[in-house]
Amino acid sequence: MTNTTAALVETLDDLGVEYIFGYPGGRVIEVLDEVPDSPITLVRPRDEREASVMAEVHGRLTQTPGVLAGQGPWIGSLGAIGQMEGRLSSSPMVAITEASERGEYSTLAPYQQSRGDYGGLDLPNILDSITKEHWFPRTPTETIRSLQLAFKHAVAGRPGPTAVILDGDAVHEEVPEDPTPPVWDADEQVQTWKAAPAADDLDDAADALADADRPVIIAGNGVHAAQAYDELEAAAEAYDAVVVTSYLGKSTIPETHELAGGVIGSFSHEGANQLVSDADVLCVVGCRLNPMDTNWQAPGFIRPDEQTIIHADIDARNAGWVYPADVGLIGDATHALTGLTERAGDDAGADPDAARDRAADARADFHAPACESDASPIKPQRAIKEIEAVVDAGTIVTADSGNNRFWLLNYLQTPGVRTYFGSGGVGGMGWSVPAGVSAALTTDRDVISVAGDGGFAMTMNSVETAVEYGVAPTFVVLNDTSLGMVRQMQEADGDIAGVEFHDTDFVAVAEAFGAVGERVTAPDELASALVAGKERNDAPTVIDVRIDRDEEMEEELTSSFYDAVGGLHE
């Protein structure tokens, strides 16, 4: 006989879990009690929000569920942020949490109790509103089975977060040997199979692409989720289609590729947006086409009455959601793209030279005069070019929310796939720092985590977590001593309350956490700080970059299509 918490940790081990991102509390203490006897490493940041983002990013990068563990009230609040991002960014993760029940005391003016009974909090309802699925098992057998099912559901179909809420006796009782109904072996119970689009839909889509003069593929996060990078490139080449990406799809194709056309959306590349508008056939792959992607459906942008739209999505509900599609390809992006490539004849698609010329013209938008500016304080565009100089195909850049994200989307021309990831699902500030730590733990890549001073300050505790767990990302703070994106919405200074910060000494913060800190005010100082950060493997580096706060993001980057619908919806 094995106790339930030992069986839980054994199950995690059987499923190949390497890391738990968590924080002790409630019944989860009993789970963590078993971890030192297992090969699993607990990564314990300084709060549950950071743990939840780390688990989300682990899931996003590995396509296996990132495991978050912690006490119910905190996983339902602080830890909700990473789960929300996972839900909207389709990252597989499993939260192991608990209801802080106290046996017979649970119904008597309870403390922390989160079962949903009178006097307590309703954690099942909180998690129901965020996760794909959740389980609240009442027995040891159900607990183990629920954990297995949570792993299965996290990756089945469109990936996302799931949760198991541990309860009372189900935690400390023994698991029976041969229960009926049985508990299957974990690796068998969690199996899933990938759906492929129907052959006749692929035939129709391939015909449309073969007849197209100006085909454009819009690649979204689904290409990252399926890791269908080679398949995307092959399909683009088979049809001589230009590839543009959504915000979340950035780096699904190297942005230096001869068919890459940049990033679409309201604050992205004008050239990429024009390519979409000029296309006769649009093939949307793994992109739900949210308002930022579609320039808030500006009438001149995507025009279903004039353009042929092929929409490939893993979820039947999402193809043709925002614009009526001519053909839906329901299934994994790998299968959709491979099916299209297999059907391309030798003379399929557009004029190869014209496609490459159009893409090359659009890629000019990765540059702007300010990218060359030697001014101090540093122009944000120039700061991004200095970051670009140290990003190679083996680097991962994580982006935060705010102006910093849009400067990166526009001026960081990624040289390889999987080199850029952002919090574009729900878009929370404070994502990039824990995301960078998780990326460094999860991969053997160099990591550069970029954030504004607002987002950095929210989760800068994670710098200490990097120190503690022996990874050495470079954290770049694009510092304008304000909530830049909101400050710049003001008609006049002082219009909007709460947008200014006092000047925080991030160098001292970094040093207090055991990292190396440097403040830079000129481009050449930034360049050498970035090189030093990349080469430093024994400690993380925090670079406090003093940027020109008067460089107006909206003025510089708003697309003409977004302008046409009035702007300012963010």
Ligand SMILES: Cc1ncc(C[n+]2csc(CCOP(=O)(O)OP(=O)(O)O)c2C)c(N)n1
């Ligand atoms: C957790 C969270 N709170 C609030 C917001 C709304 N918001 C989006 S961008 C932004 C300003 C970001 O400021 P900063 O991090 O300094 O970046 P900057 O715009 O200055 O580059 C705010 C408040 C958000 N996205 N996430």
Ligand SMILES: [Mg+2]
């Ligand atoms: Mg700022």
